Amino acid sequence: MCRNFKIYPDVARLYEWSNWITPHFEAKRFDTKFFLAIIKEVPSFAIHDSTESTTTDWLTPTELLLKNQAREIKVIPPQFYTMTELSSIPDLKELENVAKTKVFFLFFFPQDIELKNK
Numbered sequence: 001m002c003r004n005f006k007i008y009p010d011v012a013r014l015y016e017w018s019n020w021i022t023p024h025f026e027a028k029r030f031d032t033k034f035f036l037a038i039i040k041e042v043p044s045f046a047i048h049d050s051t052e053s054t055t056t057d058w059l060t061p062t063e064l065l066l067k068n069q070a071r072e073i074k075v076i077p078p079q080f081y082t083m084t085e086l087s088s089i090p091d092l093k094e095l096e097n098v099a100k101t102k103v104f105f106l107f108f109f110p111q112d113i114e115l116k117n118k
Helices: 061-069 077-087 092-101
Strands: 014-021 031-037
Touching: 014 077, 014 092, 031 077, 061 077
Parallel strands: none
Antiparallel strands: 014 031
């Protein structure tokens, strides 16, 4: 695809951000890693697969969270958490600094638990 569109990602600026494992009670299980890519400008095009993603928009984390709050889109927990985390970072320079220094060892593994009163 990169060759077809004559674009070449800057893999030195691709950062591992988080790792999510689907809760045990879900029928489909996934072990998903999120990566952060720092780009200089918004691409003039984007492609989605029409299965897992049905539209393509370029939004800031805050814009995405507002659309979710207005129920214009549905954001599932891993993306909601990640966008909330990213929305607290003021600009791309700081974002890249955070990404460069982030220690990646955290796994998100949501579980349901039953609490009992003592």
